[in-house]
Amino acid sequence: MKQSHLFTKTRKEAPADEASxxxxxxxxxxxxxxxxxxxxxxxxxxxxxxxxxxxxxxxxMNALGGQEIVLxxxxxxATWEPTNRWSDDVVDNWFKTKLKNDTELGLGFTHxxxxxKLMSEYISSYRDLPKSAYQFQTKFRNETRAKSGIMRTREFxxxxxxxxxxxxxxxxxxxERSKEAYKKVFKRVGIGHLTYMTFAxxxxxxxxxxxxxxxxxxxxxxxxxxxxxxxxxxxxxxxDEVIASLGLEKDxxxxxxxxxxxxxxxxxxxxxxxxxxxxxxxxGEEKDVFMGSYGIGPGRLMGTIVEVLSDDKGIIWxxxxxxxxxxxxxxxxxxxxxxxxxxxxxxxxAAGIEVLFDDRVxxxxxxxxxxxxLLGMPYRVVVSTRSMKDGGVEVKKRSExxxxxxxxxxxxxxxxxxxEK
RNA sequence: CGGGGCGUAGUAUAUCGGUAGUAUGCAUGUUUUGGGAACAUGAGGGCCGAGUUCGAUUCUCGGCGCCCCGACCA
Numbered sequence: 329m330k331q332s333h334l335f336t337k338t339r340k341e342a343p344a345d346e347a348s349x350x351x352x353x354x355x356x357x358x359x360x361x362x363x364x365x366x367x368x369x370x371x372x373x374x375x376x377x378x379x380x381x382x383x384x385x386x387x388x389m390n391a392l393g394g395q396e397i398v399l400x401x402x403x404x405x406a407t408w409e410p411t412n413r414w415s416d417d418v419v420d421n422w423f424k425t426k427l428k429n430d431t432e433l434g435l436g437f438t439h440x441x442x443x444x445k446l447m448s449e450y451i452s453s454y455r456d457l458p459k460s461a462y463q464f465q466t467k468f469r470n471e472t473r474a475k476s477g478i479m480r481t482r483e484f485x486x487x488x489x490x491x492x493x494x495x496x497x498x499x500x501x502x503x504e505r506s507k508e509a510y511k512k513v514f515k516r517v518g519i520g521h522l523t524y525m526t527f528a529x530x531x532x533x534x535x536x537x538x539x540x541x542x543x544x545x546x547x548x549x550x551x552x553x554x555x556x557x558x559x560x561x562x563x564x565x566x567x568d569e570v571i572a573s574l575g576l577e578k579d580x581x582x583x584x585x586x587x588x589x590x591x592x593x594x595x596x597x598x599x600x601x602x603x604x605x606x607x608x609x610x611x612g613e614e615k616d617v618f619m620g621s622y623g624i625g626p627g628r629l630m631g632t633i634v635e636v637l638s639d640d641k642g643i644i645w646x647x648x649x650x651x652x653x654x655x656x657x658x659x660x661x662x663x664x665x666x667x668x669x670x671x672x673x674x675x676x677x678a679a680g681i682e683v684l685f686d687d688r689v690x691x692x693x694x695x696x697x698x699x700x701x702l703l704g705m706p707y708r709v710v711v712s713t714r715s716m717k718d719g720g721v722e723v724k725k726r727s728e729x730x731x732x733x734x735x736x737x738x739x740x741x742x743x744x745x746x747x748e749k
Numbered sequence: 750c751g752g753g754g755c756g757u758a759g760u761a762u763a764u765c766g767g768u769a770g771u772a773u774g775c776a777u778g779u780u781u782u783g784g785g786a787a788c789a790u791g792a793g794g795g796c797c798g799a800g801u802u803c804g805a806u807u808c809u810c811g812g813c814g815c816c817c818c819g820a821c822c823a
Binding site: 337338339340341342343344345346347364365413418419420421437438469471472473475480531548657659660661662690691692693694695696697698699701710712713714715722 | 750755759762773783786814821822823
C-alpha cells in the first residue's frame, strides 16, 4: 500500500486523555480511534494487525477441531433465565435494550447460554460428542471502569470457544490440548516468552481454571511465577496449600504484574443441566453434556503486544502480526530514487510480500524515519540517492539499531527465504 | 461504586474577571531533503446550562464528558 493513499496520519503528540502506552502509541500511529471511554474503532493499519491476530487464533482453534460460527449479539431473556444470569442483581454489567413492543433484550457479554441452547438441537447421542465451536464476536460489558486503552473496554471482540464432551475424562483430553493450542497462539504472536500459564480459581467443577498471563506493568493482575517450570499462580488462589499442591516452592516464586490474555475454564454441567443439553449414552442412559469455555480477546492481545514490544520511538511489531512486513522509505524527490523505489515496491508486492511504501513527497527524511519507527514494520528499506550511490537499498530491522546496504535482489531473497522457513 | 484529578483551535499547552497566546498540524508560495527543515502569508478555539457581575473562558451551582487509584471483572 502506498502511504500517500492511507487516510490516517501519524501525530507527534498523544492525546492528553490517554495514559496507557498501548493507546498512546496506537493512536499516534493511527491504528485505532477512540469513540468514547472504553470504546475504540480500528483503522486500516490497526485492522490489519487485528486480522492477523484473529487468523493465527483461528488456525489454532481449527487445528484443535473447533468449528467457527458467529452467534448473535442480541439476546433474549428466556435464554438466560434458566441459569439465573439475566437479572441485573446477578450480572451487573449487562447492556440491555428493548424491542418496539417493550420486550427486553440484552447485548451478549458472553455466550454459554445461547450456544448451549443451540447445541441441544444437534447433540443427542454419545456419538455426537465431543464437539467444539468458536467465534470471533463482539461482546458488550458495561464495565464500571474502562481502563488501560484497548486492554479493558466495554465493547470488544472475543474469541470464545466452547467444548462439549461426554464426561470429565473426555473433557480433560480436550482441555489439555487447548492449553497447547493457547501456548502456540501466544508464541506465534510474539509474546510467548513473556506469557505464563497461570493457575486461577476454578469454580464448582474444577479446582482451577487456567489463565495465560503476559508479564507487563500494565497488567491488572498479580501473579507469582516459577521461572524454571514456566508456570504461575494468580494472587486470587495464592495460598500455602495451593503452592504445595502444585509442587512449587514459595521462595522460588516471583511476584509480578501481568495481563490476562487468555483463559480456559472447565464449566462442567452447569449450563447443560440448566438448559437441557443432554445426550444418550451407549447403554441408553441420559446424561448432561460436560462443557468447557476458552477465551482470548484479540484486541487486548494487540494492546499487550504494544505494551511489551515497543521502545521510546514506537512499536516493534513481530513479523507475524505487523500490518506490513516491509516499509519502503523513498527519500528525496529525484527521478532515479522514485523510479528505484517504485520498482522495488512493485517487485516485492508481486512476490506476495506486504509492503507499505512511503511515497509521500515533500517530507523531510527525519519525518519519514520517525513515522517508520512509530509504525514499527519489521523491515525498513530506504531508497535514496545515497543508498543508490552505495549500490542498493539500506535495510534495517525495526528491532535492530543499524541497517546495511543490500542489492534489491539480495533483499528479496532474504525475505523469501524467511517465508519458506 | 468509593477516592483523586481534569475539560481552552485538529492535537498539545499558556495566560487572564475586560481584544485568548504559543507550538504543532492544516492551506498557499519560495527554498530545502539521511533523523520530526526555513521563511512569508492565511484559516482555526473557551464542553453544555443556570447564577453572580457593568462584563465570565476565568468565580458559584447543576449537567455532560475524560483520566488515574481502589473495589468489581461471572
